[in-house]
Amino acid sequence: MEPAGAAAVIGPVLGYLDYAGIAVFALSGAVVAAAKRQTLVTFVFFAVITGVGGGTVRDLLIGAPVFWLEDNILLFICLAAALAVWLLPQRIWKGDTLLWLDAVGLAAYATFGAAKGLAYGVAPLPAIAMGVLTACTGGIIRDVLTGEPSILMRPELYVTAAALSAATMVGLLLLGTPDYAAGAVAALLGFGLRAGAILKAWALPGYRR
Numbered sequence: 001m002e003p004a005g006a007a008a009v010i011g012p013v014l015g016y017l018d019y020a021g022i023a024v025f026a027l028s029g030a031v032v033a034a035a036k037r038q039t040l041v042t043f044v045f046f047a048v049i050t051g052v053g054g055g056t057v058r059d060l061l062i063g064a065p066v067f068w069l070e071d072n073i074l075l076f077i078c079l080a081a082a083l084a085v086w087l088l089p090q091r092i093w094k095g096d097t098l099l100w101l102d103a104v105g106l107a108a109y110a111t112f113g114a115a116k117g118l119a120y121g122v123a124p125l126p127a128i129a130m131g132v133l134t135a136c137t138g139g140i141i142r143d144v145l146t147g148e149p150s151i152l153m154r155p156e157l158y159v160t161a162a163a164l165s166a167a168t169m170v171g172l173l174l175l176g177t178p179d180y181a182a183g184a185v186a187a188l189l190g191f192g193l194r195a196g197a198i199l200k201a202w203a204l205p206g207y208r209r
Contacts, residue, residue, distance in 0.1 A: 025139065027085060032142060110166045114165070139151060155203035155204065
């Protein structure tokens with residue numbers, strides 16, 4: 001059952017962020033299937049597992065109803081994403097498309113995941129962790145299943161960008177910032193950091209001892 005304060009934190013604007021995160025992550029999963037020359041069924045499978053994987057793990061951990069079991073539109077978004085990649089010209093999905101789709105999804109999903117954690121009574125630091133988990137898990141599952149090197153094993157900023165969005169969202173909500181403003185700022189900051197990593201190869205220093 002949804003806590004009494006959940007609706008107050010997860011307003012319609014944050015719901016749109018959730019939809020955006022699902023859509024772009026689903027697209028990224030289908031793009032990988034396209035690169036592997038897979039069937040339409042596999043396109044749909046990767047769109048779904050990438051689109052809802054992180055949110056599913058989050059909901060199981062915080063004791064929330066698994067979100068995509070309550071709303072037909074969420075799986076429809078994943079199906080639409082798979083069909084879009086299948087039907088549109090391949091040139092649209094080449095180059096750095098996957099990286100940019102992933103960057104948008106990362107920022108949106110980290111922001112929403114952190115807010116939902118707070119809404120379900122999770123303490124601030126674990127709520128930030130829920131945001132990071134929501135943002136990263138779907139992509140990790142996608143990479144593992146397709147045999148691609150995980151983004152987590154590269155030095156460029158990725159988890160850090162998700163953590164920035166999640167921490168900003170939690171901090172702003174605790175300060176009483178309206179959800180739409182907090183969500184916009186948090187998502188933009190995380191996306192900006194990830195964009196810098198893509199364009200400028202921003203990275204944290206590795207272990208050298």
